[in-house]
Amino acid sequence: MMISLLKFLPQEFTIDFMRRRWIGFIFSAALTLASLVSIAVQGFNFGIDFSGGVLIEAEVPEGVHVSDIRAKVSSLDLGEVAVTTLGETGREVSLRLGQPKDSDEKSEMRAVAKIKEVLGEGYTYKRVDVVGPKVGGELIQDGVYAILGAMAIIGIYIWIRFEWQYSIGAMLGLIHDVVTAAGIFSIFQIEFDLTVVAALLTVAGYSINDTVVQFDRVRENLRRYKKMELYDLLNRSLNEVFTRTLLTSTTTFLAAASLLAFGGDVLRGFSLAVTWGVIAGTYSSFYMALPTLLYTGLRRDDSEDAEVAKTDAMP
């Protein structure tokens, strides 16, 4: 009964990851560039967390049509109000009022009261979010700082635990993962809210895991096979940890995918970013972080290695 299916997998892989490194580099660079261009040109579809404004989700009384709501709300002269139906029943609507140009915090608060008044009785308000212009701007700034801070900390950590040569590869992979995850939100204009920032931070923290596992193995092999060509050594290291990299990514992918499928609308953006991040993180560790080690001038025989070699040689 207790059978491990892994027994049916080949014990050792001999994939030449390094040979296709240029395809990997070009593909990753293209993805990253496309993301950056989209972010620069069309920007993000910021949710209310960042853009500020008013978002109301309400259950509509029987017999009220969206057009009635539109007419009522537009009579208030609050600027553009987007009214859309939610869900399958059509009984739920969302009203979104952008940031009026010449507004202060108070005018948005008044807008909510006015909308509730003009709609009248019978509505069940599921969600009312009002975010003033001040808070939104601060949140964007804080989010950018947090993501850059996390990437810097991770880069420094890799530098301390390994060498700066590893750190460069790790950072390239990390930039790829975070930028493309953000890029998806820009390219497809998916709503970008605060939870997406949380997801990007998680991507930064988690996507490096595979890389760390591989770096660990590279370091171990560098000590073990002192004469092996770096190209072969990297390939060997990747193949040795291939199964575990796939499995660890798969378990987290499964968890992220169940969030994406069953976690509901509120978490959709978050789950999407994390799910993408897990995939991108695995890919980039094979095709960006590790191949970069070929070019960063990894020292083969530093003092630490020499010491290890000496202690190994002792009887």
Added chain:
Amino acid sequence: MLYFAKWKIGLILAVCVAGIFYALPNLMAPLGKHDFPSWWQPVNLGLDLQGGSHLLLEVAVDDVVKEQLNGLVESTRTTLREQKIVYRDLSLDGQTVVVRIPDAAGRDAAIGQLSKLDQAITVKAEGDDLVRLAYTAQALNDRKQAAVKQSIEIVRRRIDESGTREPTIQRQGADRIIVELPGESDPERVKRLIGKTAKLNFHMVDSSVSPEDALRGRVPPGSRLLPAAEGSHGPKQYVVKRAVEVGGDRLTDASATFQSTNNEPVVSFRFDSIGGRRFGEATTKNVGQQLAIVLDDQVISAPVVREPILGGSGVISGSFTVQGAQDLALLLRAGALPAPLTVLEERSVGPGLGQDSIQAGAAASVIGLVVVVVFMMLCYGMFGLIANVALVLNLVLLLACLQLLGATLTLPGIAGIVLTMGMAVDANVLIYERMREEERAGRGALNAAESGFRHAFGTIFDSNITTLAAAVLLFFFGTGPVRGFAVTLSLGIITSMFTATMFTRFLVSLWFRRARPKTLPI
């Protein structure tokens, strides 16, 4: 490998028992039992799950400073007049007060006198005739801090009196206040209550000029043109003397009642002894005149004083609704805010959406758990089962930690738990793969297992620490529900370091003792 020190076994079992004990209320709560002691409760649910309102308020501390500086201008004027020093151009310059005193002797005298005004100011001569007064940065900061503290106190009193249950009111950053109202999905009344400064003052109406003339710009010095409160009957504007007869800070009590004559809602109030005396003097001097009751620079009403009011109490009538009278009484009892509050952010979640979110979160958790558990069983068989037991223990410990820390579980927090499940078993994968490798390299089962645990730990630590760093950063930068994600993710990573390494190792050693295998089952 097989050997575990007694104290270690004791520790592992103690952690398990404590974890289960503290996580248990979460399982029992849905069964409908809620009379647990306060230290043994299910995890707090965030407002996004239980429904409620979150308000972010900002105290206009700059107004406090401005008021302070205006006060300094006035006391400078008074001092210079008293000392008969000739001055001109007394005004505000940014955060300082400047005045020109042409006479050199007068300037020295003025600097001496003005320095005595307040210990917290500096007075300096500048150029030929300029004197500059400034508050020390410390003093201004103290004043701001005090204003924020006092605002929190008054917001608390107002909300408590409004009958909202279990509000949380706390400070955020230098000048902000977070108000959380569980179960309150329509915070309009609370917003109305905290949106008013509620500065009440009694002024005499200036009858020397009509509001119409004043509107054309002929306001006498020492008087102001003030609008009538919204919804009140009578004139729309009043000309009111600047001098305050009695201030609202002299009130000791206020309550909503009904006028005996026409059954209209009114607010009755009572002054303290000083306020009562001043009110008596003012009404004695001004019989036949109109007394304006001014709330936040709006005239509520301006009744004619028919006779001196000496008892220290009175009634405010002003075309109130019952609710309006009750709210005003509440505001007067709670006291005035030192500075206006602005609502920067409001987030209200109705109970329906909260329930939907709980269901979605629960579904994702259960499905995520089942998928990961099945995957691990398929991959590793017996050892997969061990990893799964450790995974379940990890969830239990995570819930227990949340409860012990008094943390709040939000929807993103649930997402953090689901992700933790996927990440926690990563450590098991790393350990098991290392074991397989060691066995392939020719070691015996026991030796390979031992070596797997030993070698994998460094990698597990390295890869977890980066995720933990990101989660901790998120905790410091994030706000609201997103913080809940940072909390569950970091706790989950920390507990998984225990469950996936030490606890798994314990279970594997138990299994080795029973099964005594020649080869690893993976």
